[in-house]
Amino acid sequence: MTIGAGTDEGAQEAWRAVRDDSDIQFEPLPPPEMPETPAWLRAIAEFLAEIFAPLAHAFVGAWPVLQWVLVAVGVILLVLLIARILGVPLARLHGKAPKDEPDLVPDREEAQSLLSDADALAAQGRYGEAVRLLLARSIRQIAHRRPDLVQPSSTARELSRIEALPEAARRAFSAIARAVERALFALEDLSERDWHEARAAYADFALEGR
Incomplete structure (x- = not known):
């Protein structure tokens, strides 16, 4: 019992010593005072409230229709x-249907003449030249009918994305573009298969399109 009492007394003295220490703050600090809103800011808030309050009321009233x-x-x-x-x-x-849309499919004679010239190159194994001829003259054919669609810097890949062109025309330009890009940038010699794919795409547009 003596040990317990001594222990309690020591604890109480230690507690009083802590409480009496003026360097330790035990009382709660008062909340900081809120800064006063500047007059100019209150004026802006009141001005905005006057402007938007009628709009808010009108919006709520018109909401069933809005x-x-x-x-x-x-x-x-x-x-x-x-x-x-x-x-x-x-x-x-x-x-x-769109009005006054020019027919973008080339004349049959014009298309057959182009294919004939390209076939002559392909028959000599000059498949790359044959494909490039298809590309150059088919772009010229489109430019003749729709000069607004084709710019001097237009590429076959760009033309393949123009929605104003028939789907067959976009497929043709896409097939020809793939072959020409491989020949130019990958430095690959085009094969007979590449030529036939490009030719079939152009014929589908220029001949079957009619």
Whole structure:
């Protein structure tokens, strides 16, 4: 019992010594005073409240109608997005065919003349020259009918992405572009198979397209 009492007394004295130490803060600190809002800032807030309060009331009142307008706009945007992904021309969505669109398919005689000249090169094993001839003259044919689509710097790969061109034309330019790029940048000699693929793509556009 004596040991326990001595221990309790020692603890109490130690506690009082700590409490009496003026260097230790035991009382809670008062909260810091909030800085006063500047007058200019209060003036701006009041000005904005006067402007936007009527707009907020009007928005709340018009919300029953506005929500359906937003839904309709969302549906229209969704339809346009799906049409763009699927490659459907916008004119087709309205049930109208484009007016005054020039026929981009070359004349049969013109196309056959080009294929004849290219075939002559291919018959000599000059497949790269034959493919480049297809590329140059087919671009010239498109430029003659739609000069707004073809710029002097236009490449076959760029033309293959122009939505105004028929799908067969884009496929033709894409096939020819792959072959020409391999020949130019990979320094590969084009094979007979490369030539036949490019020729078939052009013929599908220029001849079968009619």
